[in-house]
Amino acid sequence: MPYDFSVTGKAARERIPVPNLSIDAVRSASRAATQRNRTQRFALSALIALASLGAAVAAARIYGGVHIWLSGGKAAATVRSMVVLKYPMASDVQRITLSATFPVVMPVGLPPGTRIRQIMYSPSAHPNTMFVQFQSVTGAYKGGFFLLDPSSVDPDTTTLPAATRPSLREVEQWKIGGETVLVLKDTFANDAASIKAQMSATSPSESLAASEDMLWRIEILGQATSAVTDRAERLAPPSSRSILLDRGHLKSLVGLLAQNKPMLDAREVFLNDIPQTNNGPDYMKAKYVWPKTVAIDTHGLRAIAAALRTSGKAATNCNCEVLFNRPNDTAYWIWLIPQTGSAPVAKFSVDATTFAVTRLRE
Amino acid sequence: MTRWAPPELVSSALNRNEWAVEELIAAIWPGCFRLAATILGDRDLAQDAAQEACVIVHRKIGSLRSPEAFDAWLYRIIMRQTARVRRRQRVSDRVAGLAPSAADDSTAIDVWRALAELSPEFREVTVLFYFDDLKTEEIAATLGVRHATVRTRLARSRAKLRHILGDYEDRFDPMTGETPQHAV
Numbered sequence: 001m002p003y004d005f006s007v008t009g010k011a012a013r014e015r016i017p018v019p020n021l022s023i024d025a026v027r028s029a030s031r032a033a034t035q036r037n038r039t040q041r042f043a044l045s046a047l048i049a050l051a052s053l054g055a056a057v058a059a060a061r062i063y064g065g066v067h068i069w070l071s072g073g074k075a076a077a078t079v080r081s082m083v084v085l086k087y088p089m090a091s092d093v094q095r096i097t098l099s100a101t102f103p104v105v106m107p108v109g110l111p112p113g114t115r116i117r118q119i120m121y122s123p124s125a126h127p128n129t130m131f132v133q134f135q136s137v138t139g140a141y142k143g144g145f146f147l148l149d150p151s152s153v154d155p156d157t158t159t160l161p162a163a164t165r166p167s168l169r170e171v172e173q174w175k176i177g178g179e180t181v182l183v184l185k186d187t188f189a190n191d192a193a194s195i196k197a198q199m200s201a202t203s204p205s206e207s208l209a210a211s212e213d214m215l216w217r218i219e220i221l222g223q224a225t226s227a228v229t230d231r232a233e234r235l236a237p238p239s240s241r242s243i244l245l246d247r248g249h250l251k252s253l254v255g256l257l258a259q260n261k262p263m264l265d266a267r268e269v270f271l272n273d274i275p276q277t278n279n280g281p282d283y284m285k286a287k288y289v290w291p292k293t294v295a296i297d298t299h300g301l302r303a304i305a306a307a308l309r310t311s312g313k314a315a316t317n318c319n320c321e322v323l324f325n326r327p328n329d330t331a332y333w334i335w336l337i338p339q340t341g342s343a344p345v346a347k348f349s350v351d352a353t354t355f356a357v358t359r360l361r362e
Numbered sequence: 363m364t365r366w367a368p369p370e371l372v373s374s375a376l377n378r379n380e381w382a383v384e385e386l387i388a389a390i391w392p393g394c395f396r397l398a399a400t401i402l403g404d405r406d407l408a409q410d411a412a413q414e415a416c417v418i419v420h421r422k423i424g425s426l427r428s429p430e431a432f433d434a435w436l437y438r439i440i441m442r443q444t445a446r447v448r449r450r451q452r453v454s455d456r457v458a459g460l461a462p463s464a465a466d467d468s469t470a471i472d473v474w475r476a477l478a479e480l481s482p483e484f485r486e487v488t489v490l491f492y493f494d495d496l497k498t499e500e501i502a503a504t505l506g507v508r509h510a511t512v513r514t515r516l517a518r519s520r521a522k523l524r525h526i527l528g529d530y531e532d533r534f535d536p537m538t539g540e541t542p543q544h545a546v
Contacts, residue, residue, distance in 0.1 A: 006492040009473045013493055016399050018392040019409055023384050026413065030420035253376070257476065319375045 043341045065122030068148060070183075071157045074168035075182055079288075081272045082122040082129075087220040088267075090212050096121055097208065101128045102149035102178045106207040109198035111191065112135060124270060128152035134214070143187035148180040176200050207252040218323070219265065219294060222246025225321075228337050232323045235335055235345065242325040243295055245304075247339075250322060253308075257301055265295040280314045296324055300332060303350035306336035310357040311346055326352075333360075365433055366390045372429040383423055387416045392523055394440055400489050401444045411443040418443075437496070437504040441486065448482060482512045484519040487512055 038311040065081035085092055096119065097104040117135040121127035128149035130249070157168065170185040174196050181199065188195060202210065218236045220229065223246050236242035245253075249263065256263055274286040304322055308315055313336070323335040332350040367389040374382030394415050399408035416438050421459075426435055477485055486505060490496045498516065502509040 003531070005473065006495075009477075009489075009493050012473050013396050013400055016396045018395050019405070020412065021388070021391045021416065024385060026387060026416045026420050027384075029413075031415045033417065033421055254380075265541075314379070316380050 006160075006295045036083060065124075068129065068146070068152070069154045069157045069160055070166070070171070070180075070182070071168075071175065073154050073170060073173065074157075075171045075173075076157070076168045078276065079274055080276075081124075081270070081274060082120050083268060083270050084118060084120050085268045086118045087216045087224060088116055088119050089217070089219065090208075090215050092268075093119065093211065093215060096127060096130070097204065099126055100130070100149070101126050101152070103204045104130065104147055104207075105176050105179050105181075105199050105202055105204050106147075106211040107132060107134075107145045107181075107199060108168060108202055108207050108210045109191070109195045110188075110214065111136070114214055115216070116211065142185070146182035147179075148182065150175065150178065150180045153180055174200070189206075198290065218242040218244050219267065219295060220244045220246075221263070221266065222251045223248070225339070228321045228339060231277065231337055231345065232321070232335070235323055235337075235347075237325055237327060237333075240325055240327055242323060245296075245322045247319075247321065250315045250318065250320075252302060253301060253305060255296070257305060260298055262294045262298055263296040263301060264290065265293040266290050268293075299352065300324060300326065302355055303332035303352070304334055305349060306350050306355045306357050307348040310348060310359065311336055366393055366436055367432075372432045374428055375496050376429060376534060378424045383420055386423070387419060388509050390419070394436075397489070397494070398444050398447075399438055400477065400493065401441075401482070401486060403474075407447045408444075411440070411447040414446070415439045415443045434500065434503060437490070437494075437500075438506075438545060441490075441504055444486075445482075468528075472527055476523050478520055479523060479526050484515050486523065487515045488519045488523070491516055509540065 065079065067078045067080075069076045077203045085096075088096075093106070093116075094289065097106070100121075114134050114136060117133045119133070122129050129152060130147040131144050132147065133144035157159065172185060172187075172192055174181050176199055181196075183192060199207065216224075216229075217233045217238075218229075219242070221243060224244075225246070228246075232242070232244045245263075252263070268291060270289040270291070271286040295352040304324060305315065307322075308318060312317075313320070318336065319340075320336045320338050323337060325333040325335075327333055330352050332352060334348045334350060336346045336348075338345070349358045349360050350356070351358075367386050371382055371386050371389065375386040391412065394412040395408055398411040398415070399405060402408050402411065415436070419436065426432060477488065480488060487501055490501045490504065491498070496504065498512045499509055502512045505512070
């Protein structure tokens with residue numbers, strides 16, 4: 001008997017019984033996948049430069065978390081453990097350089113507008129290896145410098161692990177006092193000579209002071225977008241701690257408040273037990289440890305929620321980033337900075353006790 | 363116009379309104395599951411594929427540019443998830459076919475039997491064309507294959523279906539891509 005295949009099929013499909021869907025399962029799987037994805041992208045972008053030097057099974061016992069071989073203008077590296085710090089501030093760099101095993105001269109003389117995107121260092125307690133990664137004005141990746149304790153550099157390339165022999169890459173190298181500087185060949189082709197000259201004429205403390213324009217003046221949680229970040233840095237009071245929350249962190253606000261948990265400072269992450277494969281370090285399978293440093297406590301989060309309520313916006317869809325500051329014990333200041341550059345910023349003062357919100361003129 | 367859910371719900375979900383995203387997922391779930399079940403011919407695998415599709419919608423709906431793009435986007439997600447599940451489970455080319463429900467009459471049972479006889483590539487285009495009324499261009503975009511490939515697969519599916527179902531025919535000319543006329 002002739003029949004309509006389409007109509008019959010559609011009707012039969014509509015009769016397929018549908019199991020229940022657990023929206024909780026979807027929600028938690030989604031969050032787990034997002035977190036995993038963020039972590040992977042973060043680790044990859046942070047370590048791509050170092051990985052490009054090559055990798056193998058490290059003799060990390062002697063050299064700490066990173067083992068660098070350097071001979072005849074060529075270098076190779078293996079990575080076992082390291083700390084990655086995104087969007088470093090002057091206080092962060094001071095802490096790291098003061099604990100280093102060598103007098104650290106920071107790179108100076110880079111083109112105007114260049115910012116330090118992140119710093120990787122190892123071992124965590126007393127670094128003998130640092131990698132300072134820069135970004136250009138547009139935010140595009142530009143390159144970085146290895147700053148090394150000369151005693152931690154292995155000149156004997158015959159000790160390169162035979163099983164997964166890391167490739168040797170051509171590098172520019174120079175020595176300044178007690179520091180060896182390495183740059184992958186061609187990374188700063190036009191500026192390398194000038195940077196080298198300026199670094200050679202600078203003391204560690206002078207280089208730190210000269211780096212301040214390249215460091216971040218506020219704590220950035222999430223991803224920095226130049227339009228919003230520039231605005232936030234101009235708005236932030238210089239005398240007190242200011243924190244910028246991107247949309248991803250804002251979305252977590254509701255959940256943190258519900259669980260009465262603070263927002264942690266996730267700019268710094270410790271990577272341990274990085275497994276080595278023939279293709280290099282497998283950062284995806286490393287152990288990630290975030291220090292439990294509180295960025296904003298639960299009272300501060302309540303203040304942000306109150307400001308958002310007053311503005312008629314929700315944390316999940318305000319299309320803005322939030323600049324948070326506590327100027328004194330009695331108040332919080334909250335700025336809602338739109339992601340579109342031209343829209344006006346809204347500033348609020350929130351009472352630290354009653355959470356009453358007052359809109360301020362910026 | 364969206365076929366999976368009301369446009370205003372899709373719009374709200376695009377703005378990352380958490381409530382709307384979850385409402386949207388509840389709305390699309392039956393369709394996701396049934397489409398996956400029709401393609402995979404297995405309820406457990408279909409549940410896996412459809413649930414993963416919903417997780418992706420939950421995660422990435424905010425990245426979608428406009429509500430109009432939602433239908434095509436969701437079709438692509440579901441088809442990719444069914445392909446993933448098939449690869450992972452090494453589902454054979456010929457699936458057992460869904461067990462007919464008690465309400466299915468003999469013609470419906472014939473439909474399941476016929477689908478089970480088709481290879482996965484042919485089954486995909488057949489289901490999207492005849493059950494979901496997608497145009498061949500849309501099917502090509504959904505599956506990431508050339509338009510000509512879709513038309514060829516449809517032509518071969520049609521020939522095979524005619525053989526399996528005996529008296530089945532339709533008036534679609536895959537060479538011209540004319541609007542389908544499903545009724546015989």
